[in-house]
Amino acid sequence: MSKPLVIFGSAEMAELAKFYFEHDSSRKVVAFTVDDAYVKEDQFQGLPLVPFSEVARRYPADAYDMHVALSYAKLNRLRQEKYEQAKAAGYTLASYVCSKSATWPDLAIGDNCFILENQTIQPTVRIGNNVMIWSGNHLGHGTEIGDHTYIASHVVISGHCKIGQRNFFGVNSTLRDFCNIGDDCFIAMGASVARDMPSGSVALAPQAEVYEADDRRAKALKRMYFKI
Missing domain, CATH: 3.40.50.20 (Rossmann fold)
Incomplete structure (x- = not known):
């Protein structure tokens, strides 16, 4: 009990x-x-x-x-x-892994983790202590996630990645297989990382261009796609 x-x-x-x-x-x-x-x-x-x-x-x-x-x-x-x-203070720190996620019996997970629904966590993944993983992510086989890391939603971490401590992965960020991420890295929303990141580094994605309704490019695109 x-x-x-x-x-x-x-x-x-x-x-x-x-x-x-x-x-x-x-x-x-x-x-x-x-x-x-x-x-x-x-x-x-x-x-x-x-x-x-x-x-x-x-x-x-x-x-x-x-x-x-x-x-x-x-x-x-x-x-x-x-x-x-x-x-x-002597407390055992409880972890939570949502039952509405796909995991395998060999999943290794530390204490005080909080892992929400709709994860795909492949075999031989290892998750450290105090890791928070929001909903709807892919953690590829053989990946190791270090302590105190935060992973937002719809993040893809490919196989055999090594991730250090206190990292932040923003929504829709992507990590290529066999990448090594140091400690204290910030991988921002939508960033696609295809190489190792040293500790303390930041990865940013290009921002989408937004055209106002009366901009000629907005009008041309709406005509092209929607005939309006």
């Missing part, structure tokens, strides 16, 4: 974590916690909101697990900091 769960966070990500854990796992969420300075009310989502300085007394680590539900602020450093804070 899984232990009851305390969620670290009191914003949208924590609300979503509560929904997914309660609707698609055996976990029961019993409380939320945040750093003391951020406690403005005594409840969140109808459950107790407890200052972190008190959580171990009210919800001890031997009887409760925790999940840190924070996003990619400060290029995932904030989520890493609170993950380490919860670990230091």
Whole structure:
């Protein structure tokens, strides 16, 4: 039997974590916690909101697990900091993998991961600790994803890629097979990466050109495609 769960966070990500854990796992969420300075009310989502300085007394680590539900602020450093804070307090950090995703029995996954629906995760993929993967991605066979990384939606990571820590992959970004990505990289929305990226680097995609309705190019294209 899984232990009851305390969620670290009191914003949208924590609300979503509560929904997914309660609707698609055996976990029961019993409380939320945040750093003391951020406690403005005594409840969140109808459950107790407890200052972190008190959580171990009210919800001890031997009887409760925790999940840190924070996003990619400060290029995932904030989520890493609170993950380490919860670990230091003795908590086991629960992971969530949506049942509406395609995975294989050999999937290796760390703690405090949050992996949403409609993933295609191929054989021999390894996912580190505290990784957040939004909906609808492809993770190719043999790929390794380092700790504290965030992957948005509709990302394609091809086979045998090695991805370091605290990286961010934007919506619709693509990684060619056998790429090595260092730590603290930002791969922006729509970027297609076909070579290794050293730590701290950034990949941007060209932006689409937008023509206003009265622009001659907009009018010509509408005539060509839609006869208007």
